[in-house]
Amino acid sequence: MGKSEYSVTNTAPQTKPQPSLDSLVNLVDADMKRVNQVIIDNMHSEVALIPQLASHLVAAGGKRMRPMLTLASARLCGYGDGPDAVDLAACVEFIHTATLLHDDVVDESQLRRGQASANALFGNEASVLVGDFLFARAFVVMVKTGSLRVLDILAQASAVIAEGEVLQLATANDMGTSEEAYLEVISAKTAALFGAASQIGAVIAKRSAEEEEALRLYGIYLGTAFQLIDDVLDYSAHQATLGKTVGDDFRDGKVTLPVIISFAKGDDDEKAFWRRCMEDQNFEDGDLDRAQTLIRKHDALTASMDRARDYGQMAIDTLTRFDDGPIKDSMIEAVEFCISRPY
């Protein structure tokens, strides 16, 4: 049975066009060009290795979801053409890039898989230090906007992200990880920055505390749905489409929702299989195939995606208090895209 049968894209309803990020991308396109310029200006350093390594990441691209959330939220809240939305969107991307660099600091065994991650190309130390540099520069740029409230929100979010990453270390290789603990990890490591990115759009537009909170929750729920799907894709995606290796979480022993569900529904033999792979990290040929078979047997990807859809709907519901229009529409479609995305 081929991997295509796991593909998330196939499960989307065929009656309406596949949701995409295009309308959001188009709406914030001009601002995102300014964000890129702020990013380039602020990753400059006399120390050549810093812009070299940083531009390796910037060139690698990515969806740029987080800075787009800041720009879209600011616009939804009626923020005008001031520089703060663009500068803060760049700060959010810097914080995200710094966490990516620090995530990539892995041990030798993981390096041997031959990923061309920044640490593989430049070494662990450089990845750590350039991450620190980008993180510090994010705060330098934030200070320029002069908003202590924004600084507080992004500093708090940065601390929560680090907590989430440490919690993920603590739950890795532990088949006793509960669904609740898993949700706590992704809420901290991923959703917190989505939430802060959205919230600060309302802050700079000087909107009410209720609107700030609504946009914070929009980001939190969207980020949770985003990470749930990310974890589904690790077992379901076409490797070429995903742009990273399928099965990374499995080999790293990350206990994600598809695994938690399959383990809970599995018999003793299946439980022993999961423990051998996830806890003992003792792998045999064909283990990833077997993991995928068990996950399908227990409908664990479907269950994870249902959970993602619930969070997606909650994200969309937070937007009811805001005026209808193309920005709100694009933020709703962004949620639908995150749930149905094949990459």
Place this chain on the structure above:
Amino acid sequence: MGKSEYSVTNTAPQTKPQPSLDSLVNLVDADMKRVNQVIIDNMHSEVALIPQLASHLVAAGGKRMRPMLTLASARLCGYGDGPDAVDLAACVEFIHTATLLHDDVVDESQLRRGQASANALFGNEASVLVGDFLFARAFVVMVKTGSLRVLDILAQASAVIAEGEVLQLATANDMGTSEEAYLEVISAKTAALFGAASQIGAVIAKRSAEEEEALRLYGIYLGTAFQLIDDVLDYSAHQATLGKTVGDDFRDGKVTLPVIISFAKGDDDEKAFWRRCMEDQNFEDGDLDRAQTLIRKHDALTASMDRARDYGQMAIDTLTRFDDGPIKDSMIEAVEFCISRPY
């Protein structure tokens, strides 16, 4: 020839008592207890590994030079009993601790030397992430003080520290490193935080730009002297007194001033020796002894210490504009201690 003959303590004049940090420590003792409490409160997390790892470092102690500089500078500038000096001293220590954690992220070969550094005990990933957590928390606490100027100074300093650490990576294993490049590294990686720590004491006391700058320079010069001596101690200290391994810089291929001077004065045979050790990292038994012999032959430790004394005198000179009294005296003695310290 025993190592004691290289000991820095032996070179101090015997006619006056050895300078110590005691008067500074005593003057800020009550405030430092409050700093410790702020540190403990803010390294708290529901994620147990974070306070565990952080307290491993806090318990390890250290001289706490940087937070004491903030407290002393604030007091020298007439800052009263407000909470900001204590809170910011804790921030400075958090930033320093985060950089220590990230410095400790080393490769396997260095781990094998069996140091009980945080990364050896808890792993590279945890060290990186807890460093990130402390760094983010530092900014959370800074925001509470409400001073954008302080946030700017410490964010800029944090970026400069990261630049200095990357520059150090770039100059490591390169015997072409000039004295100028070496001074640039230590100015960024060490002196920048000493400078910021001192400067913010003047900022919260609302003193003039000239006084701010004088205290910034006090910290910069003191930090430069401090690091020059640190690099001397790596070749001269008693291992038990230093509390870390003598020869670490040598084995890591860090091109510090004693090496630069010895290399410049060395003949072809000596230059080949330094290149084999520092650049090729190809070590033979007795290499550290030979390095120490060459360094002594060319009076390279004396020359480095003379340089440190110059910077120390410049630090002391910046204080002339401030009122005489026990605080100023203790800040002068702190400089003298840093230059003559055996650890």
